[in-house]
Every structure is written in structure tokens, then in C-alpha cells.
Amino acid sequence: MSGKKRRIALNTGGGDCPGLNAVIRAVVKRCVLQLEWEVIGIRDSFDGLIGPRMDLLELTPDVVAGGLTRGGTLLGSTNRGNPFDFDPTGEGKGQDLSGLVVERLNSLGCDGLIALGGDGTMAICNDLSERTGLKVIGVPKTIDNDLLGTDITFGFNSAVEFATLAVDRLHTTAESHHRVMVVEVMGRDAGFIALHAGVGGGADAILIPEVPFELSKVAEKILDRQVRGRHFSIVVVAEGAREKGGEQIHDGLAASGKTRLGGIGRYVADKLHRTTGIDARYTVLGHLQRGGIPTAFDRILATRLGNHAVDLAVDDMWNRLVVMRANKITDIPLADAVDATKSVSLDCDLVKAARGVGIVFGD
Amino acid sequence: MSGKKRRIALNTGGGDCPGLNAVIRAVVKRCVLQLEWEVIGIRDSFDGLIGPRMDLLELTPDVVAGGLTRGGTLLGSTNRGNPFDFDPTGEGKGQDLSGLVVERLNSLGCDGLIALGGDGTMAICNDLSERTGLKVIGVPKTIDNDLLGTDITFGFNSAVEFATLAVDRLHTTAESHHRVMVVEVMGRDAGFIALHAGVGGGADAILIPEVPFELSKVAEKILDRQVRGRHFSIVVVAEGAREKGGEQIHDGLAASGKTRLGGIGRYVADKLHRTTGIDARYTVLGHLQRGGIPTAFDRILATRLGNHAVDLAVDDMWNRLVVMRANKITDIPLADAVDATKSVSLDCDLVKAARGVGIVFGD
């Protein structure tokens, strides 16, 4: 290394997701302890690099200690730091500071950037690599599991385990009080969390964005159960689910600049109450799904992804995305991951199994 | 016993609460296995006794097996079954069927009734004992811990542990995204859950019904933290909390016949966002607090309460309420528990400790 240590940068962008710190820890332990590189953490996505003042944190083994069990990200995160339209205070006066990214990384002596983020962050990284020559390795982060290039993303398992636990808790109340309980979970565009938590939690109906639903079909199921002596039902609904012929309630609210809990959950509960005459209540899991200690599954997955990201840096393989395919960690071109979301396929065996145990999707 | 087994009845009324099945189990194991009595369970509060058709369940050790870990109540519950104004279908045509309670218990050969329920149920039981001669032993059930006669009620510990876990989960998101997170917990009239979960979860502000709050004081705390480099804050708010000079938002909604999640939580988040300029989100724990597997604490408390209820029946001590005082199980006259709610005292050492670690109450 001729006296000069190799140095890479790392940042995290987008929403909170269990396992971010575990990826960071794996990158740092490998780089610092095995390879004797240095890792420079950039705070708050790109803000800490190109914002009014640099905000960096040298990532040492001490800094990442305990990272396996810590939710959130020790580097902070934000959705507003797009370098092509940089507007960290959200005042609507964005500037194109994309050139600064490579310039500053160079001045810091960093060979490249390991970026942890969602599809938004990955699209930005891909643009930066194409337009400014940034050398970047992406680690995909989406709690919704809706990225096409990878079988699974870290954070998803933690979210599903918590959502299932929540359904478990609602079960006893529903049963004791002869109620319909509607649980609204994450998933604006894809129903993976709803599908998994619904099957895991023993729901009677699962409503997902992929299947515009008719509530009459759900009501029928609830009344069928009534006849068989089951005076309660559980409905899991993804925030992005919508009625056949209807609009996404969530998007409507978001568009108006106001977020109100329980758009679709409340709608479904109210309508099922009217239709069936059975008392119906709703609960919105919201941010509870994003936080907390990652499951072992996600810690392990995150460690594998982080280690592979360093493998790529060692081999000077840039502009790649680290992914999981058929239980193996591998990588694909970053460009392939942009705009490549996936949805629940109604032909998959999990949907068939769900129908097999009697769960209705409202179709 | 001259060939005829002694027999008692048992029912559960009011909202779901972790530990109900553990009380039932303790009563049944003691009565059936130790005393060779029979226990007749009445389903759905008083509905199973005086409703259109009797709905009973003999409570044997087999039926209550596993009761320690099962949330809800195996007997079902309802808030509509007041025998003095009996209206099980909620159509507003209540009848006074109070006389039927004793009549039917007699015809079933039951000496008396062990009733598990909240203050509503206990008031009804007291009226029944005074007006119709019902022999009843009450076991108090309020997840809110707001009954004056007892130091603590079962279910409260389970609710606090879950609410604290929820605050833990929100912490990491708040910290990563530099946000204010507002968590709305149960407590219409008393702030015990908010106070305990707020201290246990490390909140920065706790808003409770006992202390009409000024949000400017909370905003000040949040901005103080900002200055000290803590770019996030957690606010725990009881559903019944209200602004100084304002009305209870929850009650207003309830009065209008609509329940919407996050009345006060949403209000607090919106106003703090406007005042501080910091992104603020809210989460409503709602029914998640009532369900699930009881903590060991509640299972143990429930077992002690159930066993003492049988002690009273053995001694033919009726019209008593089983309570916990200074770590001992004892009993008080049922009449003493009616209308005897308690509130958080601002002089208690927990509130002082909360202030000691810097938590503000908005006063």
C-alpha cells in the first residue's frame, strides 16, 4: 500500500430499515481490521458531503461496535439530499451540486462510495456514476422487499416478524370481543409485508396493491366464519391496497401534503362494519415496523451483503448492486436495478398456500 | 357436601385485558382440583345467563389448560350486557332483567358469582348485590390501572411492557431521521400507562390527562435538545391528554360516534412540527396494548387474585373486591370500589424521577 492506506466512503439514504448498522459494521470490520483500509462515513445521505458544512465520521471498529443489535443508522439518513437537486432544508430551491460529490470524495482521498439506500438512492447513484464518474457500490435497502434484482432485502424479515406479532396480539382481542380487526401494514406499491404477515399471523383476508379488492368478498368470508362459529376475523391490508374501481387512499392523502394514519385501514373497517353488522376496529402499525432490533435473519443477511460490497471494492468492481439470488450473494449492474420494482405474483406458491388455508384476497 | 358438589359461576366483562384467562385458570384449578367444586362459565358477560338463550361452559382443568399464556378471555366479553338495561344487540331497547341473574344462578345451583371486570362491571355487580341479593366476588380488571382500591391491576404491566417496547422501536427511527415521534397510548382519564412507558422508554415529554399541557413547553424541550446535539425527541401522549384550555379530543370524537385513531397524537405531532420546524410523526398503539401473551408479572398477579377470590368463596365472604395492597392480596367491600378511580399524583416519586431525568409534562 506504499505508506498510504486505501480509503472508501459510505453513506445511508432513504427510510429507516433494520440492518443498516449491521451492513455498516460488516464493511468496517472487514475494511479496517482485515484489509487495513479506512472508512469515512458521510452523515445524512449526501448532506454531510456536499452540504453547507462537511459532516463526516471516521468509521472505526469502536464506532460500529454493537451495530448488529442497533436499529436505525448511525450515520443518519434523509430523503431530501439529491445532489442533482440539492435542497437539504426542503425550501424548494434545489441546486445541482452533483459535481461536488466526486470532487469532495477525491479531496478526501476516497476511492469510491458504498451507498446503502432504496431505489431512489440507487437511481441517484447510477446517475452520478453515469454523469459524474462516481465509483459506487450499492447495497439495496427496502423494507418492502419490492426490488426486482434481488430475492430478498434486509429489513423485510424484521418488519414481517413484528407485523406478525402484532396480528397475534390482535387475535385475542378480536376473538374475545367478536370483532373484525383490520391491521394496516406497510406496502404502497407491493403487498409483500401484508402477504407474509397475513399468512404468518393467520389472517382471514389479505388486501394488497396487486389485487384491487371487492369488500363484498371479504364480508362473505367473515359471515361464512360466523356461520361456522368463528365470531371474529382478521384482515391485513397493505397501505397501498385499493378497492376495485377506487383510488389509493394513501396516495390521495400524501398528495395533499397531509399524512393521516389509517387511510385504507379505516376505510376497510368502516365498510366491513356497515356490511356485516359486526363491530370492526383498525390498527395502523406505521413506524413500528421500521424500528427496533433486527432479527438474526436480517443481521446475517446484512453481514453477507456488507462483506460482498467490500469484495467488489477489493476487485475494483464499481457501479454494481449487491444482491441475493437463490440463497447466494452476488451482484448485478447498478443500472439494472433502477426502476426495477417487483410485485407479488398471484401465481407464487405462497399466494396459493394462502388460498389453501382459506385466506381471501378480495378478487 | 352430602353428595352434592358446590358450584359457582364465573364471567368476564368489559374490554380485553392480558391475564383474564390466568385468573380463570387459577379459580378453576383451585375449585375443581383442590376443593372438588364445579365452576360454570357464563359467556359474554351476562349475556350467556340472561340472554335469549343460555350460553354456558363448564370450566374444567382441560378447558383452562394453557390459560397462563393465552390473551383475551375464553368466555368472551361485551360492554353491552348490563342486566338493568339489557340490550345485547345494541338497538337501544334495553330491558331490566336484573332479577333473572339470581334466578338463573339459583336454578343452575350456583352459590354465587365470581365476576372479572372493570369499574362498569363492578358497579353493576354492586347494584345487583344490593338490589337483587346476588352473592358476588369481584376481581378488578383495568388495563389503565386507575382503580383506587388496589395498588395495581393485572394487565397493566403487560400493556406497559408492550408500550415501552414500541417506544424503543420508534427511538431508532427518530434518531436516524432527526424527527419528533409522538406515541399515543391508552389512558382516557389517567396517565399511568403514558407515565410508565414514557419513563421506561426514555421519552422526552409525557402528556397525561392529569396535567393540561402547553405545547410551547414541549417545543422548548425539543429545541433545547437540538442545541445539545440531540436532533430527535420522543413524546408519549395518553389518549385523554388535553391542552391547557382545550378539550379532550378523544372524547369529542367518541361523542360523535366515530372513533378515529390518533386524535390527540396527531394534533400534538402537527403542532410540534409547525412550532419547531422539525419533522414530526405520530403512531397510535391502540388495540396492540390490550392483546398478546401476558407478562409473567401479570400471570402471577392474576393467579394470586384468582386464588384469593376462591378463598373468599370458601369463607362465604361475598360482595367483596379482591385487591393488592402493599404487595399483599386482600379484599375490600365491593361498594368501596364503585366510582373510585385514581389518577397520577404529581407528588409521587415516579413523576419526580421523570422530571429528574429531564422529562417535561408540559406544565
Place this chain on the structure above:
Amino acid sequence: MSGKKRRIALNTGGGDCPGLNAVIRAVVKRCVLQLEWEVIGIRDSFDGLIGPRMDLLELTPDVVAGGLTRGGTLLGSTNRGNPFDFDPTGEGKGQDLSGLVVERLNSLGCDGLIALGGDGTMAICNDLSERTGLKVIGVPKTIDNDLLGTDITFGFNSAVEFATLAVDRLHTTAESHHRVMVVEVMGRDAGFIALHAGVGGGADAILIPEVPFELSKVAEKILDRQVRGRHFSIVVVAEGAREKGGEQIHDGLAASGKTRLGGIGRYVADKLHRTTGIDARYTVLGHLQRGGIPTAFDRILATRLGNHAVDLAVDDMWNRLVVMRANKITDIPLADAVDATKSVSLDCDLVKAARGVGIVFGD
């Protein structure tokens, strides 16, 4: 179906494993509610079918209700009921009652058997199908995840999550008291649980049957950490791990007819204490890993497996084993699964990632 319902039998064999009841529930809900078949449960592996008295349980939706969250198996299980050497009381006077299996299933009107079990049970089922014409569909159950034909088995994820949680708990004690903590986990022949819980829990060394270890290498790692100011270490050891040149301690004990907790765990702790001079303690997770509520992951996997088993029965495809390959449920010939155990490959990316974060295997 001309008036006669189709009927299948189901049993569970071998050790306890989280998710057994979830498989049973899926089979029953599909068969009874969707197909209008009947499912006859046989208690205690084959004992309930060919034992001194038949012990059967009709599996209705009521019987399997709550099966997602219930550990163990509602049918009971045993390791002693091999029909070719039937010796249910373990007195060593086995008889060949294999012919009775088909005979009795026929007399019960069952088309075939869905058998949930480990490799022992699957070998027996395969023999029964080859020698007696039994029509059987196997669902593999091994908490150790060491079956070659499938990517993963249900129960494994639950075991790993618990073992990781246990490592988390030991971490704080190790750190506070400057100790080496040795955790012995399941895995006589394969180190999957140790590997996963070790990576998930942030262990410093992982000892598995696949890699005969030298404790000097582990001691070196511990002392390296000491130098870097980390005065504690965590070692996860599979029960079947052994020293280079040594014997499996576990097997030795088992052979002598005595099982004593902590054969290898205790050995490792004692020797590391002597070598490093650092206080070392051990903990044996034992049966804690087998029990408890299954994770959502295992409930979902179990539901998919159960549903596919019924698919095979619908299509009259017998003597198949239901497996998971590349995230899809499929099936293979039962004969292929016999004697087909798998081990941790040292080339897999998880082992590489473990080494990447500095974990030593003692090789």
C-alpha cells in the same frame, strides 16, 4: 366422490420442532375446508396406529385452530416407534409390525399418509413404501437444517433467532465482567445453527463439526481482542464440534447412556480459561432451542409445505418429499432424501462473511 369423502392420515415423528402444528393446520384447513376431505391424525408417530391400542384424533379446523402459534406437535411424537422394530416401551424387544401400517390405514379408509419427520422417520417411510406399498408424502423436519434435498427446513429459523437472542443476552455479561462466554448450541453433525447464531450474535469464534478446531487459534483471537481493548469474547460451539485429533465429546456421553449438559461447551470454556487466564463460563441452550412460538418465517414456510403436501395428494403423487429450492416449494422422490445430509460448506458466502468480520473457526 359419490357420497364417500376422501380421507388421509397424518403423523409426526422425531424431535420437537417449531412449525409442526403450522404444517398440520395447513394440511387440515386445505383438506377439510377446501376439498371436503377428512384428515385422521395418528398420535405418537406410528404408535397410535400399530400400538397395543389405536390412538387417533380426527383433525378438524377446530382442533388445529391456533396451530400457527403453538410450539410442539398436537399429535405427540416419539423416536421409538419404528414399525420394522416396534418397541414403544423401549424394552429392547422390537417386533416387525410394518405390515400393520398399510393394513390399518386401509381399514380406516385412508388413501395414504402425510408424514412429518426427520431423516429417521423419512427412511422408515421410504422403507414402508418400498416394502409394504405404503403411499406416503413426507414433509422434512430437522431443526438442524442438515437435509440435502431442501434449501431450508422449518424450525431452523426459530432455533437460530432464539440462539442469537441468547448470545445477545450473554454479550452484556461478558462485557461487564471481562469474560469469555461459551455458548453451546444444537448441531451434532452440522454446524448451521452455530454458524448462523454466531454471525447473527456477533461471536468472535464459531466451532462446528465440519471444522476440527485448535483452541490455540481461538485463544489467539481472544488475546488479540484483549490488546485492542476488548476484554471479553463470545464463542459459539455446536454440540458436535471437536478438537483436531480429538473425539466428539457429545457422542462419548451419549454412548455411555448418560447425557450431561455441556460436554463440549464446558471443555472449551475450561481450556480457554487455562490458556488465556481470562475467566470463562459456558451456557448450554439445549431444549430451549426446540420449543416456543415459531417465528413468522417458520409459520409461513410450514404453511407452504403443508399446502404442497396436499397438492401432491390431490394429484395422487406419492412417495415424494416436499422441499424448498431457490425460494420455491417443490418435491423430490422420498428415496433421494434418505441418508442425504448436508454440512456447512467452507466455501459458502456466509462462512466468508463470518471470516470477513473477523470470526475464527479454529482452522
Place this chain on the structure above:
Amino acid sequence: MSGKKRRIALNTGGGDCPGLNAVIRAVVKRCVLQLEWEVIGIRDSFDGLIGPRMDLLELTPDVVAGGLTRGGTLLGSTNRGNPFDFDPTGEGKGQDLSGLVVERLNSLGCDGLIALGGDGTMAICNDLSERTGLKVIGVPKTIDNDLLGTDITFGFNSAVEFATLAVDRLHTTAESHHRVMVVEVMGRDAGFIALHAGVGGGADAILIPEVPFELSKVAEKILDRQVRGRHFSIVVVAEGAREKGGEQIHDGLAASGKTRLGGIGRYVADKLHRTTGIDARYTVLGHLQRGGIPTAFDRILATRLGNHAVDLAVDDMWNRLVVMRANKITDIPLADAVDATKSVSLDCDLVKAARGVGIVFGD
């Protein structure tokens, strides 16, 4: 304060216990943020003060952040640092360095010491106060809950919740395999953990040091259950329990300088197996009970205790122990706590309730 900040010292001694960091956090937040004092942490009990080199840590709000959810102690702990017989390396050449304690605290400008520790630490502190004039405030720490002066100690609730969860996990295995499961929990001299976890977990027998047991009574209970169709049983045994006329197995092992897991647990399992003919297994919870994230209950209790300790320092009330009595935090003379252990009283209502649900104690 005339320009000079008041300063106090704080240390932790004895075994790991959930809630230690929560006490430290409460002391520091109150002292530093409310009172503008300084808090000097001494590492590893008294070692960091009087050892070969001082090892101190200024305790700021940053240092204690996250302390509510962190197990262990951030200051480290040891059982070997008795200043009257100072032998930190355990070589048996102890020196009396007690005079150094006050001397060094004075030279650091500390008014006094807040000491968190068990009865050993409290006895040392009392001796120091009597012989050297140390000004000390004690906060009692015993996971076993066996201190006479206080109704409950922090850490106990966390240990009981975990032990109960463990019993829950073993239940399903016991039931599926028709086994006796013996669980050995902490408690050398007092059976509080065994009693609480046994009642909470639904054990059939609880063996505690306070009641020398006859295993024939336990076997009788197990066989009674057999007759009633319950083919499994759970026995919770405290590590210090002993047979009528027998010796404490644990102490015997400890005396010989070897600790082996499952002294009494293994003994009980082996003997019950021989007596009843039913398969019996044992599990030792060991260090798992000490670690992990504290429950909300313990975090709250710890916060109250820590805040009261500062109250005493504010009022210059030294040589006091902070305790909980009848749900209120108060304090008693430190001297009163020395040699004041408490045991389970067989007359308490919890033991009666345990017997009420059919649990046997072997008496």
C-alpha cells in the same frame, strides 16, 4: 457553588444485573443536566480507584445515552476488589488499601460515592463509612431479590420474565414428548426466582432452598397428572434447593473450585426418571437470566432508585441505602442492610396461590 462544580463518584460491584445502566443514567441525567454537577465513574468496582492505575470515566449524558436498554454495566464490575483485602488479580496476596478510597476521592474533588452493588459491596461500603469516613449512598442490586430492607430489587423482574419465557418454551417440548422437564434457575439461598417463574410458567413443582424437598412427593404429583391424562410435567428448581437430609449440591461443587452446570437440576431429573419411569430432561438457564435488555419494570424502578440516590446527595444524607417499600422509594441506614437477607415465606399469599393451583413444593 462559587465557581466550583460539585462532583460525586459512582461505581458498580458484584454480578451483572439488568438495570445497572438505567440507574447510572438516572443519576447522571439528574446530576449533570438538572444540578450541573459532575459525575466521575470508577471502573471495575474499586479497582479503577485504588488499583495500580486509576481508571475513571467522566459520566456525561452522552456516555449514558441508551442506558435504559443496555444490559450489563458500562463501568465494568468485579467481585475481587475489596479495598480491605485488595487483590485484583486474585493471587491471594490481598492488601488493606481502604484508606486510599477516601484519599483518592478527596483528591478527585468528589463529595462522596454512589455505589451500586450486592450485599457484599454494601457490607464493604458500610465498613468503609464506619472505619474510613467514606460518604456513601448505596443502591442495592441483587437479581435474587433476597435483600431484607427492600420489597424488590431491580433486575429481579427481568430475570423472572426471561425464566418464565424459558419455561414456556420447554412446555411444548415436554407435552409433545411426554416428558418431565426440569429447569434450574438462579437462587442459592432464596427461591424467589424459582417461585415466580414457576407460578408464571405454570410449573407442576417448584423446589426452593427454603423447603428441603422429598422427591417422592414430586413423583407422586407427576404420576397423578399421568392418571388425569397429562403425560408431561414441569419442575422448576432453584440452584440452591436441596433434598431433605441432603446437602446443597451447588455449594459442594463451588467449594471444590469447579462449577458444573446443572448440579441440582441434573440430580432431580435423573432421580425423577428412575422413580417415575418417565423420560426426564434438564435445562440450566444460568447466565441467560442476568443479561439482556431490562424490562420496562426494571428500567422504571432503576430510574426511581437513581433519582432518589441523588436526592440524598443533594440533602447531604450519606450512609443510606435506597430502597422500595410499599410501592414508594425511600431510604434506610446502610448498616441495616448488612447481613439482612430475606427468604421466601411459606405463609405468603404467592406460595398459597401456588399450592392453590396445585403446585407442589416437595414438603
